[in-house]
Amino acid sequence: MPLTLEKLCQELNLSYSGNGELVIRQVCGLNKLMPGGVVFINVASDLAEIPSSSEIGVVVPVGTKSSDHNLIYAADPLALHVEITRYLHPSSEISKTIHPTAVIGKNVVLGKNVTLDAHVVLYDNVKVGANSILHAGVVVMHQCTIGENCLIYPNVTIREDCWVGDRVIIHSGSVIGSDGYGYFQRNKEHHKIPQIGNVILEDDVEIGGCCAIDRSRFYSTILGQGTKLDNLVHIAHNVEVGAHSLLTAQVGIAGSTKAGHHLVMGGQSGIVDQVEVGNEVTILSRGLISKNTKDHTVVGGAPARPAKKWKHLQALFNRLDTLFARVKRLEKLVERDSASD
Amino acid sequence: MPLTLEKLCQELNLSYSGNGELVIRQVCGLNKLMPGGVVFINVASDLAEIPSSSEIGVVVPVGTKSSDHNLIYAADPLALHVEITRYLHPSSEISKTIHPTAVIGKNVVLGKNVTLDAHVVLYDNVKVGANSILHAGVVVMHQCTIGENCLIYPNVTIREDCWVGDRVIIHSGSVIGSDGYGYFQRNKEHHKIPQIGNVILEDDVEIGGCCAIDRSRFYSTILGQGTKLDNLVHIAHNVEVGAHSLLTAQVGIAGSTKAGHHLVMGGQSGIVDQVEVGNEVTILSRGLISKNTKDHTVVGGAPARPAKKWKHLQALFNRLDTLFARVKRLEKLVERDSASD
């Protein structure tokens, strides 16, 4: 029996107006409405973008009025749309079991309902918390602790001694705890400095695909609670990033740099080694922080400057040809004047 | 019995002149001629680079004349050289079989002659087309469809629901269908937005090593037919790249950006989110497109400008020190004049 708008709202305890018999099939986006789709808008005026009488359910702020649409009322339309998304599109079922091809070392401790899919390898002394899912091909080396409700996608590697909190998500191809890049040079050859520390991913961290997070030389490389990394991010040894930071794709943070909470790094940006970056600092795309940076700063450019200055300099740079022309003209005028003196 | 020039030309139905008894061992490049090697040249005058009477076969344009060289005639010398390369250097033999350590889920459909090498894992409801080769350690999650004649190298991950066309090649370490980077912020914490879409790789796409291609939020992230990605490329959710595009190493395209066909991105370049890029657009190395860009444009710099302007500005920038000096000189002259008024 198909799911109707009325049924959906009963299930999730929502109020609605419009055609309760509308068959709901999926969530969708405003840019591509699909019959039976549920979209959301944040302001009532966006209703104008949706054809009236359409076969669409619209999650709207409480108080929105329209007799031409099927409205689902929400205090927080986006948050409710996410809830409806999870309801309509549950994850593919994972059998909560230990696959017979998984290899489990000595003294491994597994919580309740842990999933170890095909070919997972846990080295000795690993702990995995309840309800965590390790997909096929994941390798976790000695003495790691992985928290509860984690989701580790196929072919992730977690090196020895690392600590992963609860509800952490790690995408495929990433490595947690690779050696920090540490050498000392003697006779023009590089000798390896052992990297005996680890990586700590605090609760609710998410790591994108093909990221490399290096272990510390002595202590811990730390990504703070709720920090989210996009794909192909590099985090060097001894780095600490505060809670609730957003590191978008292809950014890098060099060795021993410490950043506060709510750091935001635009795409392909970076921070050099050994600097201190305050809280709530934002780096524009392609920016490169090269020195200590205060709280609440927004910076751009390489080396990074205050974003406002960076944008102003870029605008001037764009007119550099005119400046050369103006100087040339001045030279002619002044030279003529000098000649006529 | 060694392969002679005459035998090679018989096998591939080619015409030649010179020493048919020459033993052919390998293909090689003009920069490093090897005895028994076959090289190619695109214009007859390049023959001057090859010692006469050398033990080299030279693929030349039809009509090229030389009595001092062993010539193989071709309408398209490079294309024929590629054909000779495949003939002389076939891939290492792969046993077209299902390795006993491969793990195959429920309702998996395999075409004829599919190779699943050691430790491959196919989750439930996966389809793999005829003659496709999945190397050791490849993981393909639920409901994926992989076309015919694909070549998936070791340790690749393909996430659930993705669609891979025919003759697609994916290099090791890459992930297809990792979650898009989508969060909404409430109380200064980031909450995950489910990414329920997928990735579509159309026919003849090639994906380099350690690339991450994110699944769409609702619909599909799409790489068009014949598009080729180099290593370490990031493609964000909802991105669409048209057919026959070339994305070189370490480039990134941010969320929801749409680009036309024959996009060419130089090394380490990027495109920001939410922009529209026309057909046959070229971005120079390290360029960063930050706004909608018309068909047939060539751009450079970050933010990107027309390449001609970018190069002119770079040349001027390189003389910025002289401009400062010229302005200082003018100030002295003008100040003196003003003083003498």
Next chain:
Amino acid sequence: MPLTLEKLCQELNLSYSGNGELVIRQVCGLNKLMPGGVVFINVASDLAEIPSSSEIGVVVPVGTKSSDHNLIYAADPLALHVEITRYLHPSSEISKTIHPTAVIGKNVVLGKNVTLDAHVVLYDNVKVGANSILHAGVVVMHQCTIGENCLIYPNVTIREDCWVGDRVIIHSGSVIGSDGYGYFQRNKEHHKIPQIGNVILEDDVEIGGCCAIDRSRFYSTILGQGTKLDNLVHIAHNVEVGAHSLLTAQVGIAGSTKAGHHLVMGGQSGIVDQVEVGNEVTILSRGLISKNTKDHTVVGGAPARPAKKWKHLQALFNRLDTLFARVKRLEKLVERDSASD
């Protein structure tokens, strides 16, 4: 029985002064002293940073004097500290065995004490030298040769025909020998050029996490002896990098470029294709070498210029707003003068 300072010095044949009964537990860094820790200093004056009578062992240059500290004398304090690190923090024990889930092809030759951990796959004709350790999930394709005392971390892929020297370390997620990015265009479609060469990693090379090193078109992509790559590095086909080079995170070298020994590349820097870079060249972070570069050069910027010029231009760029203002003022002055002529 706990390890004392005296016992440690006996074991490693060191001389010391101070409290021989001090219990030694770990090495640590100057920025975070830990009770029972051993730190090092390079110059005697740094002793001032360490509280006197602290429960710390300090590795110091021979000749350093202090009656308030526990001193361990060394000709080379850092090198000795590394030795103490290895003594106090040995790697987790690996069983020197072939795991029963490892899959070994035909004609594979294994040296003494080779470790193949769970789910390792060796294709046909692979050779692995004595004492090398291949961690879980490593895949080595046909005809590869891996030297002695190598350490290959989980989920690394080494493609066919590659050659890895002795004491090479490769971190997780990396791929050695992916196809070079080579196509030829006909009728606006890209056709693959077979990449039949290989990759040579000379002795003592180290490759970071999630790196992609492409095989050559005809011959070999080569990383010279003792060269160290950080994470997420891209090396294109036919590239040659000389001995003892340092390529930090997220750098890329494009096709067929040759660089000498002791190349140093700062974070996120690059070198374009087809250029020759001399010995002992240094590229600052984010620099992009775009032409042939002589020995002993230090360059910065994109395109790269001599570092001194680059820094000077950056300083001038930072004052571009003042230059515009100065020109505007001059124009007013000159215009007034012209008007008053």
